[in-house]
Amino acid sequence: MTALEKVGAPPTRLGGTALYDWDCLVQEDRAHRLVYTDPAIFEAEMTQIFGGTWTYLAHESEIPNANDFITRRLGLRPLIIVRDAEGKIRALYNRCTHRGTTLCRFDKGNSKSFQCPYHGWNFLNTGRLRGVPWPEGYAADLRDPKYNLAQVARVESYRGFVFGTLNLDALPLTEHLGPIATVIDEWLDRNPGGEVVVCEANRFRFKANWKLAYDNSCDGYHVAYSHRSLLETENRFAGENAKGMAYYRNSPDTQAMYMRYTGHGNHYKDRRPNLEKRPGGLWALESAHPGMEHYEAEFIERYGERAFSLLDLAGSEPVNINVFPNLSLLGNHIQVFEPVSVDETNAVWYGTMIVDDGSIGADGVRDINALRMRTQEGFPNFGEVDDIANFEQIQRGLMAVEDEWVYMHRGLGIPDRVKTNVDGTITAPATDEAFMREHFKEWKRLMQTRANLAIRREP
Amino acid sequence: MNAPKAPTPSQPPDPSRSSYYISDALYGELIAGFTDWQDDTRAVTDVGARDEFRRLIEREARLLDQFRYDDWLAMYLPECVYWAPSTPNAGDPRREIAVMFDDRRRLEDRIYRINTGFAWSQAPQSRTVRLVTNVEVFATATSNVRMLRSNFLISEFWDKETRMLTGWAGHRVVRSGDGWKIAAKQINLLECYQAIRNLSIIL
Numbered sequence: 195m196t197a198l199e200k201v202g203a204p205p206t207r208l209g210g211t212a213l214y215d216w217d218c219l220v221q222e223d224r225a226h227r228l229v230y231t232d233p234a235i236f237e238a239e240m241t242q243i244f245g246g247t248w249t250y251l252a253h254e255s256e257i258p259n260a261n262d263f264i265t266r267r268l269g270l271r272p273l274i275i276v277r278d279a280e281g282k283i284r285a286l287y288n289r290c291t292h293r294g295t296t297l298c299r300f301d302k303g304n305s306k307s308f309q310c311p312y313h314g315w316n317f318l319n320t321g322r323l324r325g326v327p328w329p330e331g332y333a334a335d336l337r338d339p340k341y342n343l344a345q346v347a348r349v350e351s352y353r354g355f356v357f358g359t360l361n362l363d364a365l366p367l368t369e370h371l372g373p374i375a376t377v378i379d380e381w382l383d384r385n386p387g388g389e390v391v392v393c394e395a396n397r398f399r400f401k402a403n404w405k406l407a408y409d410n411s412c413d414g415y416h417v418a419y420s421h422r423s424l425l426e427t428e429n430r431f432a433g434e435n436a437k438g439m440a441y442y443r444n445s446p447d448t449q450a451m452y453m454r455y456t457g458h459g460n461h462y463k464d465r466r467p468n469l470e471k472r473p474g475g476l477w478a479l480e481s482a483h484p485g486m487e488h489y490e491a492e493f494i495e496r497y498g499e500r501a502f503s504l505l506d507l508a509g510s511e512p513v514n515i516n517v518f519p520n521l522s523l524l525g526n527h528i529q530v531f532e533p534v535s536v537d538e539t540n541a542v543w544y545g546t547m548i549v550d551d552g553s554i555g556a557d558g559v560r561d562i563n564a565l566r567m568r569t570q571e572g573f574p575n576f577g578e579v580d581d582i583a584n585f586e587q588i589q590r591g592l593m594a595v596e597d598e599w600v601y602m603h604r605g606l607g608i609p610d611r612v613k614t615n616v617d618g619t620i621t622a623p624a625t626d627e628a629f630m631r632e633h634f635k636e637w638k639r640l641m642q643t644r645a646n647l648a649i650r651r652e653p
Numbered sequence: 654m655n656a657p658k659a660p661t662p663s664q665p666p667d668p669s670r671s672s673y674y675i676s677d678a679l680y681g682e683l684i685a686g687f688t689d690w691q692d693d694t695r696a697v698t699d700v701g702a703r704d705e706f707r708r709l710i711e712r713e714a715r716l717l718d719q720f721r722y723d724d725w726l727a728m729y730l731p732e733c734v735y736w737a738p739s740t741p742n743a744g745d746p747r748r749e750i751a752v753m754f755d756d757r758r759r760l761e762d763r764i765y766r767i768n769t770g771f772a773w774s775q776a777p778q779s780r781t782v783r784l785v786t787n788v789e790v791f792a793t794a795t796s797n798v799r800m801l802r803s804n805f806l807i808s809e810f811w812d813k814e815t816r817m818l819t820g821w822a823g824h825r826v827v828r829s830g831d832g833w834k835i836a837a838k839q840i841n842l843l844e845c846y847q848a849i850r851n852l853s854i855i856l
Contacts, residue, residue, distance in 0.1 A: 316750070351827055394739045394750040399848035423772035427762050431670070484756035485675030487666075492676075532848075540848040546752035561677060563745035568675075571754055579774035579853040586812075 196321075197339050198347060200269060201360060201647035213238055213291055218640045221632065223287035227592040230600070235609070236536035238641065243519050244269030245360040246645040247458070247636075248370050250521035250530060251275055251285055251346075253544070254354040255391040261319060262288035264302045268346060268358055274298050275356065276319045279306065285358045287649070288322050292498070293340075308495075316490040319562055321345050322652040342651040354467035356527075357520070357567055360647040363465070373456040374620055377515050381523055386559070387551030392528065393567070396574035400582045403591035404533040408633065409523075410581055411516040412453050412463045414624035415444035415604060420584050424577045428481035434541075437481035441468050447623035451512075455620040459518025459636035461629040465514050474502025483568040487559055495560070506560060507548055508565035510573070526570055537589050543578065545570045552607040593625065602630040656762055668757040674732040675756050680747050683734060686825055687743060690800045697790035697799070707788040709833060710803050710824065714783035717855055722764045727856075730827060734837040735760050737856060739845050752845055752852070763855060774853040779811040781854060787792055787821075795830035798836075809854060818856070819843050 213234055219226040228235060243249075247588060249268055255332045256264050263276040265288060272288035274297070288296045290310040296316065297308040307324060309316040315328045321343035344359035352369035352375060357367055382388045400407075410416065415441055418425065428438035441449060450467035469475045480486065489508075493501035510525035522529040532540040545562040550556055583630060592600070605611050605626035612622045622628040666673045697703060709728070716725040729735075737752040738744065746754050757764060767775050784806040791800040801824040808815055823839040840856045844850070 256745055325790075326797065338810055384730070393748055394738070394744070396752065397749060397846070397848040398852075399850045401850070420773065423766045423769045426769050427766040430762070480763065482654060482672070482758050484754060485672050487671040488673045490678050491673070521742040542848065543750075547748055560747060564677065564680060565752055568754060569744060570750060576762065579851060580772060583776075583851065 196345065196650040196652045198362070198648045198650055201649060202645075216388050218639045220463070220634050223606055224599040224601050226635055227598050227600060228588065229450045230405060231536065231592050232627045233536045236403070237532070239452075240269035240271075240533070241647070242643070242645065243538050243637065244533070245271075245389060245647060246364075247518065248350075248357040248359045248367055249519060250352075250355060250517060251349070251358045252356045253392045253528060254283070254356060255284070259304065260305050261304050262302070263298065263305060263319065264299055264301065269533065272296050274308065274319075274491065275345065278319050282582075283349055283351065283356055284319070284321065284354075285349050286317075286337050287344035287346075288321070289344065290315055290317075291323070291343060292326075297343075309349060316345050316426065318653055331517060331646060333376070334499065339651045339653050344649040344651060345652045347648040353378065361645045362648050362650060363646045369519070370458055371460065371592060371615060372458065373454075374460040374462065374515060376516060377456075377462050377513065378523065380516060381511060383549045384555050385507065385548055389549050389551070390546035391549055393546045393547045393563075394545055396545075396571065396578070398541045398543070398578060398582055399534075399538070399575070400586055401538055402582075402585040403537055404531050404539040405637075406585040406588055407531045408516065408519060408522075409602075409630050410585070410631040412461045412514055413627075414442065414446055414451070414453065414463060415627070416445070416581070416584075421577050421580050423580060429574060437479065441465070442624075446625050449624065451624045453622050453624060453626060453629050455632040459633040461516050461633065462513040463489060463624060463641075464512075465624075469512065472502075473500075474505060474509070477502060477505040479512070480509050481572065482570060483567060485566065492561070495652075504554065504562060505565070507562045507570055510569055518636060521572075525564060525573060527573075539585075541578070541582070542568075543574045602627040602634070606631070617644050656755065668755075669761055670730050670758065672758055673754050675734075675852050679734075680745070683736075683837060684745060686793075686800070687823055690803055690823075692787075692791065695791045696794070698793055703788065703790050706790050706799065706801050706826070706833070709815050709826070709835075710785045710788050710801065710822075713835075714785045714805070718783055720778070722855070726760065726764070727761075728835055729757070729838075730829070731757060732835045733757055733760070733835060736837065736838075737840040737842060737845065741841070741846065743839060743841065753840075753856075754843065759832070767853075772853070774851050779809050779854050781810070782808045785822075786806075796828075799826050799833070800824070801826060803856075807854075807856070811851065816850075818849075818852075820845070 219229055251266055252270050257277040260279050266273050266275055274286045274288045276284050288298055290297055292315050295310050295312040297310050307316055307318050316324045318324050323341045347360050349358045352367055366524050429440055451465040453463045455461045493504055514524040520531040528544040530542045550559040605622050605628055611629045614620050620628055735755040739750055739752050766772050785803050787804040790800045804821045807818040820842040824835055825837040826833040827836045
């Protein structure tokens with residue numbers, strides 16, 4: 195068992211007081227521009243949000259073998275996510291305990307230990323200090339745990355998704371996820387063996403606050419406008435008006451799709467009810483992708499009736515599952531938001547492929563994945579780029595100091611529009627901003643609370 | 654679905670409308686064709702031959718800088734591949750997301766989208782100046798196929814700033830009539846495995 199080390203209040207700044215009256219900054223129907231633009235709020239978020247609640251760190255398939263590692267961040271903290279020799283997944287601080295140097299500068303690899311490139315301190319991938327050059331120069335006992343690497347206090351996985359938090363009072367991960375875990379189950383269970391493997395990514399950098407991406411994650415209101423070029427392209431041939439996201443074009447609120455808020459800042463948009471429930475129902479919605487006609491013809495020849503349920507595995511699952519603050523499962527992607535600074539963010543769209551559980555066969559899995567790669571490249575290339583251009587322009591618009599408010603009140607105050615269900619979840623039509631109002635309540639709660647934070651070190 | 658019917662021998666499929674040529678065989682051949690081809694013993698040293706391909710690469714850069722997309726597409730075989738891998742060693746695109754992997758139809762989608770006027774990432778549209786250099790030509794096992802390697806530096810002016818996109822490209826060209834057409838272009842961006850801001854031009 196590793197030792198806990200409580201995280202106290204940071205050193206006091208001269209003249210420092212509580213940052214803001216949060217109830218003033220985030221109101222029922224609107225949020226203040228400072229929420230997106232103030233570097234001091236961003237700095238507080240890096241502890242209160244990215245640390246104060248469960249944050250997605252990595253997928254287990256990225257470190258499948260003993261001693262595999264990848265480098266990631268929790269907020270701005272550089273981390274090495276490792277699977278140690280015993281198979282335990284740890285989130286080590288990528289920070290030498292001596293002078294603070296990052297130990298590992300590679301994106302991924304396999305190593306039992308990490309040696310600091312500056313003075314040569316050497317750490318096992320359990321985080322324990324293994325040795326230092328010329329130890330006789332130290333009067334202090336270097337076996338003191340304080341010289342072992344800091345680690346994220348709590349690291350837990352849900353079906354391959356690895357999360358971390360520094361908050362000792364946070365609920366166990368599965369309880370924290372609550373109803374959203376069921377939707378994650380459904381997202382996974384449509385794949386053979388209920389499993390997916392990460393296979394590289396479309397990676398975006400944008401000059402805007404990270405929350406603008408999370409505010410977009412469940413937004414059904416923007417699609418017809420922000421993605422107009424995509425919708426027109428997907429349906430550019432005469433007679434086609436139903437491909438891709440075409441169902442957003444006309445009265446999206448009257449359709450069967452909906453949004454649901456499930457607590458702790460998590461929500462999902464469910465477009466599955468719009469689909470025809472039959473094998474191939476998902477595939478029929480797909481717009482043009484490289485190789486689709488060839489593979490479809492080949493699958494029909496090879497698999498007969500079964501072809502269309504297999505082609506559905508290459509189709510983009512019509513659900514956006516958003517786990518606050520930084521994870522969004524959409525289509526077949528695992529999208530991760532990485533804050534860089536108050537006005538800079540990465541959005542990484544990790545692709546996923548299916549694995550062979552024996553039910554399809556190696557050739558079928560290879561071919562489904564070949565199609566699935568191409569369907570996954572479509573939206574990042576032709577859709578996400580335009581959203582991101584709009585995020586950047588929001589950040590620019592919010593530089594207008596005197597015009598203070600961002601509105602999120604679509605649907606608010608209309609009788610019977612937003613429904614609170616018996617399980618406490620909240621349901622609303624697809625273009626409603628209820629999801630945003632609710633995740634901002636969670637954001638405010640976390641910003642107002644002095645959380646019980648800790649890091650951990652090997653004893 | 655609304656896909657055109659499978660081709661019959663008398664009616665070859667139009668690759669602008671349907672994608673029958675992207676197959677497992679094509680992927681296999683593509684990967685093989687872009688492996689171990691930069692072999693000194695296969696380098697074409699004839700000055701005239703090299704100059705012909707240098708002009709081809711330069712013309713492609715100019716057409717893209719001038720937004721002459723139809724003329725640019727005409728430099729490609731109808732059944733072509735445009736591939737920007739997401740890893741420096743260009744893995745297997747059947748099991749690895751690419752930055753871009755386009756067939757003819759998707760390339761035309763790319764152009765169509767920009768031309769809608771509603772592609773906010775390209776409104777206003779980027780202006781570019783492309784330097785292409787270090788053009789090398791390599792023979793292949795097939796006499797009517799050459800592999801070209803060139804370096805590129807794209808200066809892109811967008812959103813009141815000029816930034817640079819750089820890397821190297823591999824062109825697979827096939828003899829067609831008395832000239833050459835591009836069968837496949839592999840664009841190896843230097844930072845292909847990192848987060849890049851607004852990558853929405855044609856490379």
